[in-house]
Amino acid sequence: MTRHGNSQSSAANLLTDNPELYEARFPDPERLAGHWAEDCLSRYGAGPRVLDLGCGTGRDAAHLHRAGRTVTGADLSEAMLAYARTEHPGPEYLRADLRQFTLPGREFDAVVCLDSALLYCHTNAELDGFLSSVRTCLAPGGLLVAELRNGAFFLGRTELLDAPRVNGFTWRGTTYRSTTTLYVDRTAQLLRRTRVWTADDGSAPVEQRSAWRLLLPQELRYVLAANGFEVLALYDGPGPRTEPPWRAGDPEGTATDADRLHLVARLGRQLPTPVRTPR
Structure with a gap:
């Protein structure tokens, strides 16, 4: 995460650009x-x-x-x-x-x-x-x-869309927290995601955007x-x-x-x- 005073958007992806961090966030030992x-x-x-x-x-x-x-x-x-x-x-x-x-x-x-x-x-x-x-x-x-x-799950259901979801984990002494918001772009038929990452290492928050076809x-x-x-x-x-x-x-x-x-x-x-x- 780049050290700046303000939150910033990034085309990079914190997890996919850092595979060890990805596996720490999504462990799958089985x-x-x-x-x-x-x-x-x-x-x-x-x-x-x-x-x-x-x-x-x-x-x-x-x-x-x-x-x-x-x-x-x-x-x-x-x-x-x-x-x-x-x-x-x-x-x-x-x-x-x-x-x-x-x-x-x-x-x-x-x-x-x-x-x-x-x-x-x-x-x-x-x-x-x-x-x-x-x-x-x-x-x-x-x-x-x-x-x-x-995609059918989102027909009339909003429980995944109603409020941001916050997750956190610690890796190599640094605690990472993500705040994720999902919304349905009906015109494009996409589930869009905005995720803001923060860390307790002094780095600035980073906002990342992605989407999936529904x-x-x-x-x-x-x-x-x-x-x-x-x-x-x-x-x-x-x-x-x-x-x-x-x-x-x-x-x-x-x-x-x-x-x-x-x-x-x-x-x-x-x-x-x-x-x-x-x-």
């Missing part, structure tokens, strides 16, 4: 997300080659590697990738923008996209770019496994079908970020009403033929 992803891959018979898109610090990619899979982790943050290579070795780590990427000469049996990373596709063009890129690198019959926020379950089914995917499972819980959290052996849910969505989709052998409406 590797629940990785365990859940591996359970999905095993349940639906995925082959061993896995691409973890938006892999972050590499914790989940490394877990899948330890489960016996050949894993490639991809992320846009060079800081995250450097940390992953050192702290969570095993997978190959590459820089890629999930909104549009190419990995020439590589083919995967499954693509995993956790922690709402898919929702950084803010526009229809970016969402199409993501699915087109995934389709290009997946083997026929390959799986897309994703975990993300549920996708409704039926909208997600439609765009996946249009891109040649068959939805095998789509449900709100249990999952690695739900309360109560997913545990090994839990059956898949059937509702799509709560805050999270969990998706398993299979790539068909060809795109569906567009339906043309007679004039």
